[in-house]
Amino acid sequence: MSVSLSDYRAAVRTPGAAVPVLGSALGRLPIAMYGLAVLLHVQRTTGSFASAGLVSAGILVGMSVGAVAQGRIMDRRGPARVLLVVAALFAGASALLLVLVATGRPLGALVAAAVLAGATMPALPGASRSLWTALLPPGPRRDAGYGYEAISLEVFFILGPAVAAFLVAAPWPGTGALVAASAMVVGTVVFACSRAVRAVRGVPRRTGRSVLGALASPGMRTVALASLGFGVVVGTVEVGVPAVTSAAGSAALGGVLLSAWSVTSVLGGLGYAARPWPRPLHLRLPVLLVGFAVAVAAMTLAAATGSVVATALVMLVAGALITPQTTAHSVAIDVVVAEGAGTEAFGWVVTAATVGIAAGQSGAGVVVEAIGPHAAFLVGGVGGLVVAAVLWLRRASVESAATPEAVPA
Structure with missing residues (x-):
């Protein structure tokens, strides 16, 4: 199915899409920034790239598990409340990780906190992608919405690491991680509180559905x-x-x-x-x-x-x-x-x-x-x-x- 530039314009101008699109953009911008910012912070604090790599890997492990678990709950209960709860948990987990790094805690504690932060990182890309399913019928405009998600995420992967590398030079090396976490939380809250997202209802689990x-x-x-x-x-x-x-x-x-x-x-x-x-x-x-x-x-x-x-x-x-x-x-x-x-x-x-x-x-x-x-x-x-x-x-x-x-x- 072909998608034209007019389809992209029509998709983002869909009634009710403006606020969640802006919230999603703010919340997804730090996706490629957060892990790198934490890695650079740990490396500058501990002087060890090996330790920094393990902490960064912990975030990825947590994200891999959290994205699926959050997605399943959002499908059943709707995204709004789930995202608000997860955003609060992620804020706490990120703060814990920064405190542990600043106080020189053992590597095991840093990795555990990193896994927790990754698992509670709001699954905003999946929720944002699914919103187009609720806002638009099947056709070129919905495909344009999916295309916008993919293209915008690529742009964020360009900007995010550059911002993280710039902020690591700040007087406190944890500035990049703090800014990334804050933007993710604020963007998630804006997205979740928008009228279009609050209107999305989950689909109860059907009896006999596979655990997979x-x-x-x-x-x-x-x-x-x-x-x-x-x-x-x-x-x-x-x-x-x-x-x-x-x-x-x-x-x-x-x-x-x-x-x-x-x-x-x-x-x-x-x-x-x-x-x-x-x-x-x-x-x-x-x-x-x-x-x-x-x-x-x-x-x-x-x-x-x-x-x-x-x-x-x-x-x-x-x-x-x-x-x-x-x-x-x-x-x-x-x-x-x-x-x-x-x-x-x-x-x-x-x-x-x-x-x-x-x-x-x-x-x-x-x-x-x-x-x-x-x-x-x-x-x-x-x-x-x-x-x-x-x-x-x-x-x-x-x-x-x-x-x-x-x-x-």
Whole structure:
């Protein structure tokens, strides 16, 4: 289904959307900022990157669990009250973490607090995505709403780390983490208190429903697998690019290139939405992942020459396929899960991507040390192609769930 710029404008101008859109933007902006700000704060306070990495990993572990759990509760009870409770818990957990860091508590206590902060971090992306389902009927405008969520999140991933890096230079190194947590809490409260969000009612759990929830759907498992493969490829690039630029003598350049990667992702998402291919959603998931994996694998050849410019050019091409994939994952949720399970389903997508990124980063780190920076991209390429092959074998699980109204061929 093609989406035009007018569809994006119409979606964000939908009656009742203005306040939750603004609240969601404020609350989601620090998503990429919070973990990095905490990592930099812990590193500056303890002098140990290893300790900082463990604390940051604790946040990711907590987020992976919390996104699914919060999503399931919101689907049953509605998002407003759940988000307000979680925002209060997150404020307390974040304050606890900052106090523990400032008072020099043991690493185990820091990691435990980080897991708690991650688990209570408001699952605003899933709730914001599900709001479009309540505000708009199936069609180009709803797809534009999903596209807006994916594109805006890419923009936040550009701005968030830059703001965190800037604030760590403040007199108190915890300033970035405090600002990120505060923005997340305030944005969540604004979103949850808006009339449109308060009007959303949950769907009571049906008797006999599987304990797996949304993941009980074979199609949903396929979408989660697509998100996992996507995360693996992204994770290898996030390690490989800084490794290449560091070998060339400029570690800071890696962050600049990753930001530029997000820019081409946004532009690619807008262009792809106007002319999506392949049009059948069950084919789109494996095909987009194949293209992404091949483009990242090609970065191996560019990096092997030692040229940062060549590596960057291929990386920018690969970046154009990021937002089309995340948007396809979001659209597929409407197709493969039952009504009233969308927020939880998006939580599984986020969790799968997080696990994939962690796996990709770990694998890339090992081969960079053993072989060299260029080998990191080969890990991503091969991993992505393997997952894409499984997606192709499982494509019927998405096709059988699709309806002509949901995804026209």
